[in-house]
Amino acid sequence: SQKIEQNSEALNIQEGKTATLTCNYTNYSPAYLQWYRQDPGRGPVFLLLIRENEKEKRKERLKVTFDTTLKQSLFHITASQPADSATYLCALDTPMIKAAGNKLTFGGGTRVLVKP
Amino acid sequence: DVKVTQSSRYLVKRTGEKVFLECVQDMDHENMFWYRQDPGLGLRLIYFSYDVKMKEKGDIPEGYSVSREKKERFSLILESASTNQTSMYLCASRLAGRADTQYFGPGTRLTVL
Numbered sequence: 001s002q003k004i005e006q007n008s009e010a011l012n013i014q015e016g017k018t019a020t021l022t023c024n025y026t027n028y029s030p031a032y033l034q035w036y037r038q039d040p041g042r043g044p045v046f047l048l049l050i051r052e053n054e055k056e057k058r059k060e061r062l063k064v065t066f067d068t069t070l071k072q073s074l075f076h077i078t079a080s081q082p083a084d085s086a087t088y089l090c091a092l093d094t095p096m097i098k099a100a101g102n103k104l105t106f107g108g109g110t111r112v113l114v115k116p
Numbered sequence: 117d118v119k120v121t122q123s124s125r126y127l128v129k130r131t132g133e134k135v136f137l138e139c140v141q142d143m144d145h146e147n148m149f150w151y152r153q154d155p156g157l158g159l160r161l162i163y164f165s166y167d168v169k170m171k172e173k174g175d176i177p178e179g180y181s182v183s184r185e186k187k188e189r190f191s192l193i194l195e196s197a198s199t200n201q202t203s204m205y206l207c208a209s210r211l212a213g214r215a216d217t218q219y220f221g222p223g224t225r226l227t228v229l
Binding site: 008031032034036041042043044045046049051089091093103104105106107108109 | 120147149156157158159161164174204206208210215217218219220221222223225
């Protein structure tokens, strides 16, 4: 089965700097990879989706890269702000047996703390 | 605005009780999911449903069952709650397409005493 690894250690970063998070997977390359944000005590919220034929995707201060050769995705938060403090999860689509569509397999998440 | 709602934000039950967690989505999504989330273990899939009355076991189905009688509603049942089922439970829904966003509910923090 697909294994997804995210750095379990919290990332402490100064406001205004760029935070870079890593998501590595071990088996087949998914057609899509997604990133979610989760605040304490809340459900994850979708941020970005990147397809296997896309090298990079941007949304405001967020940037995601996808390297199927390295089996890795990088997630960048540029000009970070204290409000960016949260846990960030990557998720890969996994075919569902007997069912329509795919399910998502989630990494363990990386906590980001942006200090003013 | 899309919405996934869960019946309770916090729940306290006793060992051996039967527990129902309900989830409702208003987006006409085919797929619905139940996860539990524990510190250091991430999100683990308990069960999912891809259509009314259709269900599949996820990675950790033991001790749980589910019910989907209507498309918008997916229930998680703990037949006989145990202390090791104390956790945050998250429901999610998604269209059947491969590139679709998954929408999560706010979560239910269940404590079994």
